[in-house]
Amino acid sequence: MDGAPLHIAMFPWFAMGHLTPYLHLSNKLARRGHRISFIIPTKTQSKLEQFNLYPHLITFFPITVPRCDGLPHDAETTSDVPPSLIPLIMTAMDRTENHIQQLLLQLKPHIVFFDFVYWLPNLARKLGIKSLVYWVVNPATVAYTFSPERMLQGSNLTEADFMKPPSGYPSSSIRLHSHEAKYYARVITWEFGSGVLFHDRVCNGLIQSDAIAFKGTTEIEGPFVDYLGNHYGKPALLSGPVIPEPPACVLEEIWVQWLGQFKDDSLIYCAFGSECILEVNQFQELLLGLETTGLPFLAVLKPPSGFESVEAAMPEGFKERVKERGIVYGGWVQQQVMLAHSSVGCFITHCGAGSITEGLVSNCRLVFLPHLGTDHIINSRMMSSSLKVAVEVERGEEDGLFTRESVCKAVKSLMDDESEVGKEIRENHAKVRSYLLSNDLESSHVDRFCEKLRDLLR
Numbered sequence: 001m002d003g004a005p006l007h008i009a010m011f012p013w014f015a016m017g018h019l020t021p022y023l024h025l026s027n028k029l030a031r032r033g034h035r036i037s038f039i040i041p042t043k044t045q046s047k048l049e050q051f052n053l054y055p056h057l058i059t060f061f062p063i064t065v066p067r068c069d070g071l072p073h074d075a076e077t078t079s080d081v082p083p084s085l086i087p088l089i090m091t092a093m094d095r096t097e098n099h100i101q102q103l104l105l106q107l108k109p110h111i112v113f114f115d116f117v118y119w120l121p122n123l124a125r126k127l128g129i130k131s132l133v134y135w136v137v138n139p140a141t142v143a144y145t146f147s148p149e150r151m152l153q154g155s156n157l158t159e160a161d162f163m164k165p166p167s168g169y170p171s172s173s174i175r176l177h178s179h180e181a182k183y184y185a186r187v188i189t190w191e192f193g194s195g196v197l198f199h200d201r202v203c204n205g206l207i208q209s210d211a212i213a214f215k216g217t218t219e220i221e222g223p224f225v226d227y228l229g230n231h232y233g234k235p236a237l238l239s240g241p242v243i244p245e246p247p248a249c250v251l252e253e254i255w256v257q258w259l260g261q262f263k264d265d266s267l268i269y270c271a272f273g274s275e276c277i278l279e280v281n282q283f284q285e286l287l288l289g290l291e292t293t294g295l296p297f298l299a300v301l302k303p304p305s306g307f308e309s310v311e312a313a314m315p316e317g318f319k320e321r322v323k324e325r326g327i328v329y330g331g332w333v334q335q336q337v338m339l340a341h342s343s344v345g346c347f348i349t350h351c352g353a354g355s356i357t358e359g360l361v362s363n364c365r366l367v368f369l370p371h372l373g374t375d376h377i378i379n380s381r382m383m384s385s386s387l388k389v390a391v392e393v394e395r396g397e398e399d400g401l402f403t404r405e406s407v408c409k410a411v412k413s414l415m416d417d418e419s420e421v422g423k424e425i426r427e428n429h430a431k432v433r434s435y436l437l438s439n440d441l442e443s444s445h446v447d448r449f450c451e452k453l454r455d456l457l458r
Helices: 016-031 046-049 081-096 097-107 120-127 137-147 150-156 178-187 198-210 220-232 253-259 279-294 319-320 335-339 354-361 376-386 404-415 422-435 441-457
Strands: 007-011 036-042 058-063 109-116 129-133 211-216 236-238 268-271 297-300 324-331 345-350 366-367
Touching: 007 081, 007 097, 007 150, 007 422, 016 036, 016 046, 016 058, 016 441, 036 046, 036 097, 036 422, 058 097, 058 324, 097 120, 097 220, 109 120, 120 198, 129 236, 129 279, 129 441, 150 220, 178 345, 198 220, 211 220, 211 441, 220 236, 236 441, 253 297, 253 345, 268 279, 268 335, 268 404, 279 297, 279 324, 279 404, 335 345, 335 354, 354 376, 354 422, 366 376, 366 404, 366 422, 404 422, 422 441
Parallel strands: 007 036, 007 109, 036 058, 109 129, 129 211, 211 236, 268 297, 268 345, 297 324, 345 366
Antiparallel strands: none
């Protein structure tokens, strides 16, 4: 295999926040001549084709998502269903096992990448194919939540267990609040498709796979990857930051015109991803916090629970009060292009892995408002407490609620050029941005990643 191109199959969790970074990684590998077979839901293919930069090497293999009782007929990914039905997407993926077996027999890849389909390593082993669990979440989260020490306790883990990191954890600055620890204690007992607990699904994949891999760099994520590799006794790899290629598209004219009204670095861009849905009281507190800053803003948000549109959920009189300087939009925007616009000076994010990467390589000041997601909390804590490249919005210790005042305070601390805290954070962000965008960083990481993939086949 020395020097020969690899053939890699990709089978990510059917969520846009997983499919998209898997495709970004596929582009990095294809640039080096490796062949990629990308398994994707049939109708979702059209949403990702524009991001396939090497169609002669990256081939989509569309599959029909099997039917499950309770799953809407046209649902393919988690963005097609409310949060309560997400486990049914996982059940549907589990029902593709026979189809995947036939497809892998036909394709004969050297390695298959996966994340949540825990049965894949055993299937791949039977076919003589290596399996690699590739996480788009930060390794700090997996190391904190799914260390072997915690794994032995299984679903008996309590809030008190999650209030402190596992023994030997590489960072002492990552600590959870009470409401976050309660959330993690609930998550591990969550049934996540086919009657399998979320905890068991993740741990089985980590144990059975031939190797573990993450998006990230040696300097930032390296200690957490080494910790996992040592504890699980298998190769643990880093693919590099997998920074998306600069988009070929330009910003829609409607946004060019509107953003063009405002001074450079003056506008707040707030976006919470394709799946984050707030409760109406938090939705309104966020909007009132943006209003209180007195700065122009664009908030790209899903309608809150129980509402058909963002307009219907706005606080009374809000739209009229901010009409000259603020927009709340319920659709999709070109986030990378938006962050690059000269008027955008602050980015408030829910702390999804992709959004954090896009924020770090932008010039925007970063405000983190982590949604209760398995990786969002520790993503935020690592960036705000360890690396100090962002300000995290304060929340209630027990209830986890933020207020309009805490949103405004976080933004003001960064946008005020005289603020000592803001100055330190802006300087740290500039250093990390320079590091991530340095000429050789990503290419050297991807080259090493490819060498270690070859080592698996030797």
